[in-house]
Amino acid sequence: MKRWSLVAFSLAALGSVPVRAASNDVAFTPSREDFPNPERGFYRAGGSDLAQTDRAFFDRVFADGYRLVYARVDLSRFRTTPISAAYLAAMDQGFQAARSAGVKLIVRAVYNYPQGETGYQAAQDAALPIVLGHLAQLKPLLARNVGVIAYVQAGFIGAWGEWHTSSNDLTTTATRARIRDAILDAVPADRFVQFRYPPDLDHWTAPVMPSLGQTLAGGLRTGFHNDCFLASQTDVGTFPEEAEPREKLQARMANLTALAPFGGETCNPADDLGAISRSDCADVVRESARYHLTYLNADYYRGLFHDRWKSQGCLDEVSRRMGYRLVLTGARVAPEARRGSALRVDVTVSNEGWARIYNRRTVEVVLVRKIDRKAYRIPVDADPRSWLPGVTATTPLRVPLPPTMEPGVYDIALALPDPAKELAHDPRYAIRFANADAPVRNQRWAPIVGAYFVGLKVTVR
Template sequence: MAHQHGASSDSAPPPSTRTRKPHMRMERRRLLTAALGTAAAAMVPLATASPALAAGWQRVPHRGIRPDDPEGRAPLANPRRGFRYEMSYNAIDLTSPWQNEADHSPDAARTLDLLEREYGPGANLTQLYFYLWDFATSTIPQSALDNIESVFRGLRRKGYAAVLRFVYDDGVRENRRYTVQDIQRHIGQLAPLVARNSDVVAVWQAGFLGAWGEWHGSYYRHETYPDAVTAIMTTLVDALPPGMHTQVRYAEKRDMITNKAILDRVGFHNDYVTLGEGEWDYYVPDNPGWPSYLDVTPTRMVDGEMPWDKGQSADPYAWSTVIPGVPAARRLQTLRFDSLSLVHNATVTVPAWKAAELTERQTADALLPVSDGYFRGRDGRLVARTQFEYLRDHLGYRIEVREARYDLSGARGGRIPVEVDVVNRGFAAPKHPRPARLVLLDADGRTAASADTGADWRDWRPQGRAETGDDHSGPKVTTVRGELAVPSGARGRHRLGLALPDPAFPGKGRAVRCANGSVTWVDGVNVLAEMRLGG
């Protein structure tokens, strides 16, 4: 996340990963709205009648993504989940606070191009810091707000979303003497801007307080007073766009919030993921906050990063021991992580993950989810993945269609009943609301009919947590049901699909692609079956 260039001004909680920006390269891939592309998927399976179904119903089974599918080892880039990059701007002029980010451009799209080259493409999130040091005790000028909005536009051009944090103190310049009222005023200024751009904001972290917004070492120590914490967090949660969450770093800080009505929007970010090694990873079973982490993370956004390594930073908190991939996956899955930095520990741990094979047996033995066909070639033989691939593909949600069913006999009455079975093979449930919509496409790919199913995809829960006594037999199958109204005169070839669009930005927001090698992708629609209407 942020970058530490000097000692913290306060010896209280640590700077953790807040060291200098790393300079080594890493591998990873970016969004493609057609992440597997139509060419990457097999033809849509033909429907078959099943004696187990009522007369007239057709069933179309589906499978997951195999490693030898076209693009089968490429990342499936979906919104608000997965690996992330990091970028920082001074709001006053869009320079970076860090000398080794001097090559970062005020044009966020160009900076993301640079990060893709530096760390490898594939992430579709980025930690995004805006430093408000120059305006800590005054009103943010319109010029700075315009600068912030221009960065959001750059993210949109590239198809990225931000893990967003606003900060005053950078650990280099002297700490600013902002009050609770200053923070509340700034939240009020920033809220309309974030709302206008919420299609490119995955989560708005609490930030503001202390060095790098980590809630330690602020001049007036607001982060140590429950009344101050409650006032700030109430203002922030009230400012969040519908469906968006915020995050704090530690359970003890969340527990200080006395306004319990806002807690359903407050998740966590762990800025020192070491699996309990070192002093500053509190997300471990013997920590007093562990029950809170288990309770909160299934339904609230969770982000994390490892420390910088010693090849990236001379900071005393740098970490140069490989963090083992399978135990890391178990911890991230247990605590329902949605995102993880690709930038941190990029010269030690991430290369080790990329070099280490992961097998189907190792994954199952670790009580981790095994996606359909993920470790199997088309011939059914076992294929090893890497630990890096597995983490990349399973952070957050991973929605897989198991089967689609429909009854064309109802079309004569103007309606087609449809059922779709889905499972979530990821580490976490989806945590942002969006509709689950059935779609009928004509031969030219135009929408002929659509119907909201009323299903809440946030209920598509993942497999039980690896480090607890949960049921580990696999994720529950959920059936989505609805009826499509057949347009008058509709005839010929049509396609049935499932769409999971961005509800606030239906025209430009990013839809969710299902993790299936047998499902094609047409303008944000997962195409599940082909049919002929009108005889």
């Protein structure tokens, strides 16, 4: 079914785009600006509980340039009982506050959050029937708010929800698998769930990783989060002590993170006896590329890591390259088209980030008539999740022009809005291309539209 969206904008709002000589192809200027984009980058932690996080906090996070927030779901008072209706309602309000502020969430449900280096040993989680019951209660809430969920960290089991030190024997192989399946069922099917330990992920994806095509079709939903990234040879117990199995598992996780999202935080190397941290710029750039780093805690253990990256001159690069970074390098269009026909627009995109887009994303061609700035937003059949890091590729876009479209000369823009119904027309959730404005070529980012004008025009007859 063809779908078109007609939106009228004033000339004052969109700005005047000068008339230029007819041309059917154009080049672009990349930008080095470190601008925020959805579902990637440094994240901020949202306090002790999503149910107690208000709009003011999310607004401050957005104003400071962050687009991801770690959202803890504190189930400590429900270790032996169902989740109360009041708490579920408060969680819903937390999701709404994030949506209103323009940010997305990394969600983890936990039964404890111990402080200090030894408190985790006495941490309490819940019995298996309670865990499964809580997941059933959370399922409709997660479905209702999936638009503002970037990723889900598995949680529930053990200290900090990190799948170790369970007080209810939840870490057996069979129980891990049962809780994994219940989490994957509770989380909407188009969201990844990240797990803490590589041996689990290796076992679940053995012997052969899915292909990219299989992953895009929903054949893989389990990703990896590392809460001691770069902290020691083993990342403080994340990987084995012995060199050979460690290197094998690291290679497997590098392959997995090409398909599924990877993120987390650094931690205290002192937690690992004889640790040698990898805190130099060469370390973070090399390993972020290897593991396709998408997000990282902006605040935790800054002294040894973030501050060192700043002093050595790579912090800005880390910030820019986490996740995807899409740069338009070329575009071509036929100078004329007829209403009711298909207009072809070829766009060449280079992904200069360390990772790909992991969640579904709509591609739209926006056509804006010069004489009155009337705009048509036309979805096209393209999947930007396949724009891989380090790859430059040309994607042909077939743009079905409405038969009722008014004739005229149209400027062409490209948009990557969020597919969620409630976010699709919110430009704060649109992906911005990493291209500089070039007025002489009529190229610019239009923030009120959430689209980049590519400097091409087409005459519709």
